[in-house]
Amino acid sequence: MRTISIIQLGFGGVGRALAKQIVSLREWHKTRYNVRLRYIALCDSDGAIVDTKGLPDEVILEAIDRKKSGEKLKQMPFGYAQSDVSAVVDVAGTDETVVVDVSASKETLPALLLAARLGYGIVTANKKPLTDDLESYRKLKSAEFLRYESTVGSGLPVIATLHRLLRSGDKVSQIEGALSGTLGYLMTQIQQGVPFSAAVREAYTLGYTEPDPRDDLGGVDVARKALILARDLGYPLSMSDIALEPLYPKHLDELSIPDFLEAIQASDGMFEERVREARSRGQVLRFAASITPEGVSVGLQSVPESSPLGRLQGNDNLVGFYTSYYDQTPLVIQGRGAGVDATASGVLADIMEF
Amino acid sequence: MRTISIIQLGFGGVGRALAKQIVSLREWHKTRYNVRLRYIALCDSDGAIVDTKGLPDEVILEAIDRKKSGEKLKQMPFGYAQSDVSAVVDVAGTDETVVVDVSASKETLPALLLAARLGYGIVTANKKPLTDDLESYRKLKSAEFLRYESTVGSGLPVIATLHRLLRSGDKVSQIEGALSGTLGYLMTQIQQGVPFSAAVREAYTLGYTEPDPRDDLGGVDVARKALILARDLGYPLSMSDIALEPLYPKHLDELSIPDFLEAIQASDGMFEERVREARSRGQVLRFAASITPEGVSVGLQSVPESSPLGRLQGNDNLVGFYTSYYDQTPLVIQGRGAGVDATASGVLADIMEF
Numbered sequence: 001m002r003t004i005s006i007i008q009l010g011f012g013g014v015g016r017a018l019a020k021q022i023v024s025l026r027e028w029h030k031t032r033y034n035v036r037l038r039y040i041a042l043c044d045s046d047g048a049i050v051d052t053k054g055l056p057d058e059v060i061l062e063a064i065d066r067k068k069s070g071e072k073l074k075q076m077p078f079g080y081a082q083s084d085v086s087a088v089v090d091v092a093g094t095d096e097t098v099v100v101d102v103s104a105s106k107e108t109l110p111a112l113l114l115a116a117r118l119g120y121g122i123v124t125a126n127k128k129p130l131t132d133d134l135e136s137y138r139k140l141k142s143a144e145f146l147r148y149e150s151t152v153g154s155g156l157p158v159i160a161t162l163h164r165l166l167r168s169g170d171k172v173s174q175i176e177g178a179l180s181g182t183l184g185y186l187m188t189q190i191q192q193g194v195p196f197s198a199a200v201r202e203a204y205t206l207g208y209t210e211p212d213p214r215d216d217l218g219g220v221d222v223a224r225k226a227l228i229l230a231r232d233l234g235y236p237l238s239m240s241d242i243a244l245e246p247l248y249p250k251h252l253d254e255l256s257i258p259d260f261l262e263a264i265q266a267s268d269g270m271f272e273e274r275v276r277e278a279r280s281r282g283q284v285l286r287f288a289a290s291i292t293p294e295g296v297s298v299g300l301q302s303v304p305e306s307s308p309l310g311r312l313q314g315n316d317n318l319v320g321f322y323t324s325y326y327d328q329t330p331l332v333i334q335g336r337g338a339g340v341d342a343t344a345s346g347v348l349a350d351i352m353e354f
Numbered sequence: 355m356r357t358i359s360i361i362q363l364g365f366g367g368v369g370r371a372l373a374k375q376i377v378s379l380r381e382w383h384k385t386r387y388n389v390r391l392r393y394i395a396l397c398d399s400d401g402a403i404v405d406t407k408g409l410p411d412e413v414i415l416e417a418i419d420r421k422k423s424g425e426k427l428k429q430m431p432f433g434y435a436q437s438d439v440s441a442v443v444d445v446a447g448t449d450e451t452v453v454v455d456v457s458a459s460k461e462t463l464p465a466l467l468l469a470a471r472l473g474y475g476i477v478t479a480n481k482k483p484l485t486d487d488l489e490s491y492r493k494l495k496s497a498e499f500l501r502y503e504s505t506v507g508s509g510l511p512v513i514a515t516l517h518r519l520l521r522s523g524d525k526v527s528q529i530e531g532a533l534s535g536t537l538g539y540l541m542t543q544i545q546q547g548v549p550f551s552a553a554v555r556e557a558y559t560l561g562y563t564e565p566d567p568r569d570d571l572g573g574v575d576v577a578r579k580a581l582i583l584a585r586d587l588g589y590p591l592s593m594s595d596i597a598l599e600p601l602y603p604k605h606l607d608e609l610s611i612p613d614f615l616e617a618i619q620a621s622d623g624m625f626e627e628r629v630r631e632a633r634s635r636g637q638v639l640r641f642a643a644s645i646t647p648e649g650v651s652v653g654l655q656s657v658p659e660s661s662p663l664g665r666l667q668g669n670d671n672l673v674g675f676y677t678s679y680y681d682q683t684p685l686v687i688q689g690r691g692a693g694v695d696a697t698a699s700g701v702l703a704d705i706m707e708f
Contacts, residue, residue, distance in 0.1 A: 021522075021523060024523075025523040028523050029523075032520075033521065149518075155522070155524075155679060156685060157511060157514065157515045157518055160511065160514060160515075160518060161511045161514075161515075164503075164511055164514060164700075164703040165699075165703070166386075167387065167702070167703045167706040167707075168375075168509070168699035168700070168702040168703040168706070169375060169378075169379040169382050169383075169699070169702065170509075170699050306667075308688070311665050313660075314683070316683050324695075325509060325690070325693065325695050325696040325699055326689050326690055326696070328690065329668070329670050329689060329690060330689060331510060331687075331688070331689035331690075332686070332687070332688040332689055333511075333685075333686070333687060334662070334685070334686040334688065335680050335683060335684060335685035335686055336679070336680055336682065336683060336685075339679065341678075341679050342679040342680070345519075345522035345523070345524050345679055346518075346522065348521070348522040348523065349518040349519070349521045349522040352521040352522070353521075
């Protein structure tokens with residue numbers, strides 16, 4: 001039986017879902033794959049619980065409960081305070097160690113770079129380390145084992161598919177994608193005649209958006225996903241190279257959330273007009289990412305109703321790859337692109353490839 | 355640099371496309387992946403060209419041309435006659451060897467089982483070894499490295515996706531798929547009012563069908579794909595367990611092709627009626643495979659127009675996975691599911707995972 005040791009950075013929703021899955025799948029992984037996954041460290045932003053011989057399952061399950069009710073890891077059994085996750089990576093690892101980043105933090109990059117230098121595996125669901133400067137990106141990519149499926153489309157096999165295409169030498173000419181379930185939902189609503197501002201307000205009230213809906217409407221999260229795909233294609237781009245068209249004017253960043261929700265009523269007419277204009281050409285409006293050798297754009301896009309993107313309804317994500325072998329119709333991956341459990345399961349599938 | 359040695363069984367369309375891709379991608383695989391792929395044996399049904407130090411590229415390219423114009427491998431430079439491919443597997447391999455089955459033959463199973471015993475990797479695009487008796491299947495599955503992406507949906511990442519879901523411990527409750535481009539095309543035609551027999555005749559004339567169109571219409575090929583997916587889910591099934599509804603009555607097997615094309619006019623009314631019946635419920639008719647814990651069925655199926663299968667047009671393949679995490683809408687893989695180049699590229703991506 002093979003043992004893989006895990007150092008996990010991040011213990012929010014995805015991190016806890018992952019820990020729960022790993023504990024509950026012990027038998028499955030042992031009998032079907034002859035693999036044992038053990039946690040040697042679980043870290044949050046200012047502490048960790050650590051046991052280099054493997055944290056007991058009871059301790060992990062207790063930590064999940066206590067973290068959910070607001071406690072910090074450093075206060076728990078096996079806990080200790082630390083200001084630098086790199087320290088944990090440094091002391092705790094062995095050869096068969098994977099550092100798993102399920103945080104949403106900018107601060108994990110040094111720990112991941114250290115993991116790469118030490119020859120550990122790296123799995124990340126966190127987009128930030130992969131969308132930082134190009135030099136850091138290249139260092140991460142030089143790691144012997146690096147997987148990041150859940151950075152794009154949550155658990156959907158978008159990255160795995162792209163890597164298969166690249167390994168097979170197929171030439172990818174374009175990737176287009178609807179990479180935000182929330183924005184997909186909004187687009188479906190305004191297509192059905194709901195005013196933009198009303199659709200946003202409803203999505204906000206139902207909890208479909210981020211706590212601040214501007215974090216969705218600004219499109220930065222989609223732009224990060226597009227950059228990860230573009231860099232995989234070999235384009236030496238950075239965030240500032242992406243032509244990003246947010247769904248609200250920059251000056252509304254100053255407002256409170258209630259004021260913001262009021263202010264965007266001014267855009268309702270523009271959205272209605274763009275939907276009408278698209279429809280007059282047999283097209284529909286989508287918030288999409290497009291990645292071509294000419295550049296990367298993220299924003300409103302009018303697409304044929306009969307295209308894969310045009311047929312998309314609701315909050316599913318969709319990625320289409322146009323290549324030498326998929327030239328008439330794209331290779332399409334579609335499905336739910338959010339949710340802590342689906343995201344965690346994508347991370348787990350990555351770990352199991354180690 | 356890592357060297358992977360290849361013993362290839364089969365040198366038809368897919369086999370030649372694969373050999374051509376491997377030769378032309380030398381630089382790409384070397385610079386991007388630090389891997390060198392070399393052929394130590396290329397086999398057709400009664401011979402092989404063999405060089406345990408690696409066949410030179412010129413020899414491979416020449417063999418592609420000469421095979422295309424009807425010559426047998428045993429007549430070529432480096433060629434020798436053999437009646438049993440196992441003999442080649444036995445003498446030619448090293449530890450870093452992959453046996454690649456791109457034939458459509460029933461006869462390769464012993465060679466693959468030998469490869470498994472010797473610890474070689476196995477990659478197959480050939481469905482037959484994986485749909486033979488359960489004991490052989492289990493022996494193949496016990497191989498240390500086994501990939502078979504191109505057996506289902508050609509180069510589409512159907513198997514890779516299923517294996518990711520399984521490794522992540524997600525519970526797959528149903529797989530549904532349109533797994534024949536030819537039958538998908540026919541279904542689209544009859545949906546548009548073309549009589550069944552006319553659609554078949556046209557597809558036959560245009561070369562969209564197998565030389566004998568009954569090889570498509572019988573559904574056995576789709577049933578094999580369904581069985582491969584079902585066995586991956588852990589169901590101990592065989593071909594005889596699949597509820598297969600062919601698109602023509604069994605007694606027409608006796609006829610010549612022209613007589614067959616005449617005779618199926620008798621079914622036109624039935625197809626028209628089933629299309630009408632489906633439409634009256636807001637549904638469309640598909641030739642689909644459905645895999646559930648209750649069993650596997652392959653045949654005509656009426657599905658909601660708004661479902662992924664219902665929205666499918668033309669000759670794309672589509673596979674939908676319903677799981678614990680993809681329960682509202684399925685995880686969908688869609689795209690062209692045929693063509694020698696796409697099939698070969700799926701095989702190549704598999705080899706590159708070795």
